[in-house]
Amino acid sequence: MLMKSNSSSASHQFGRREFFKGAATALGAAALTGCSTVRASAKKAKNIVSTGDVVLFQGDSITDAGWDRKQGDVPNKQPGLGHGYAWLAAAELLTDRPNDGLRIFNRGISGNKVFQLADRWQKDCLDLQPNVLSILIGVNDIWHTLNGNYHGTLDIYEHDYNALIERTLKALPDVKLVICEPFVLKFGAVNDKWFPEFNEYRAAARRVATKFNATFIPYQEMFDTAVQYAPSEHWLRDGVHPTTEGASLMAHHWLKAVGEIC
């Protein structure tokens, strides 16, 4: 798709090189981690979303994002998918692959902690028989403990999360798992009291992903990078819940993680 030309571009190329030589010098080996390099390697991610797959998003309010409880059984439509990252990822997948017979559902419920996923797991996960199951859970496990509405611990979180995945694999041994890292930015509802414990919850989610060989999405790293380009309030409403811009970024990185993006 690249344009070709026989004209000489020496002068303007030189000007540009001069102008940006600082940036170019700073790149060095780090540039080798660029996306195009990953694409070119033999290790590029396989796309885990296959033709005909049922894709299920599970989690708390961040996943929920207001999906219409009366329309949740209708796959692929905005009302049943809400207004968050799950919907935006679905919309991008579906407009990319409208003829692939994908069926995408959302069953995130606001306020949920891991044990509450377990309470409704038969109906809201196993019965739907997902081929791809994406879970984002954890922020309430610490938040509701900090505000006195729950008495959770890191061990309970990790134990319950492992038990949930083991139960899932027993029922759906071929399910392709995506585990999303819990994330926050320190403003709004999130203050110093969250740390360093919150980082331990993130690490626990990563251990669960590693243990079960799931695709892991490092959302904390993504948001920490994103604040280089726009302030925290641009990405999250209150330190916890994404704006549409934050949800858009999450959707993009979700697609990247599942191999839809290089």
Place this chain on the structure above:
Amino acid sequence: MLMKSNSSSASHQFGRREFFKGAATALGAAALTGCSTVRASAKKAKNIVSTGDVVLFQGDSITDAGWDRKQGDVPNKQPGLGHGYAWLAAAELLTDRPNDGLRIFNRGISGNKVFQLADRWQKDCLDLQPNVLSILIGVNDIWHTLNGNYHGTLDIYEHDYNALIERTLKALPDVKLVICEPFVLKFGAVNDKWFPEFNEYRAAARRVATKFNATFIPYQEMFDTAVQYAPSEHWLRDGVHPTTEGASLMAHHWLKAVGEIC
């Protein structure tokens, strides 16, 4: 990244197959166009955004999306990039590749038609020496004629557009061009009077892209597909200007077109 299991899944697989056999039957050859198939082929798109590139978004209000005129010379920051697809595409690129030394700018101006791009092209394009130049222009060329504020024709649009690209290539022979298809959805500001002429403007933009071997982004097809999943008002505010959800979808397809996405 896929999970492996030795357990048999025959019974639940059978259940799922039964449930979705209608969808599976309907897929047929169309499924072969899926993204994963493209990735697997030898013809997959090369990523045209290279390490150290200057990326410039040009166009009208859809590209503009309120970028801060006082901060437009600061690359990669939200204020100088606005709130539209250009910003969201930039944010996704930058969080994917924070160490690649990309410098991304927006110079879209609300209300612009092709001749108005030409009027400010030296300062707002050539002087910036972009390596990647993305242009979305055309909706005002027809809209402002329909509402009596301009006397354009299809021939003027195509002639001016070709002249603009020829002038660009003379100054920047190695620039990598992205030409975005103008798009509308028929509601709000867009009524029957726009058709079939609007389709001719779309076709002209595609001819310009083909003539200069530019990457072409078929946004009309994207929005026509998107309305299968959410109503027109979810994607565009008034038939012309995207919502943040519409901008998110545009950003995704922009990245897909430039090879950042399979």
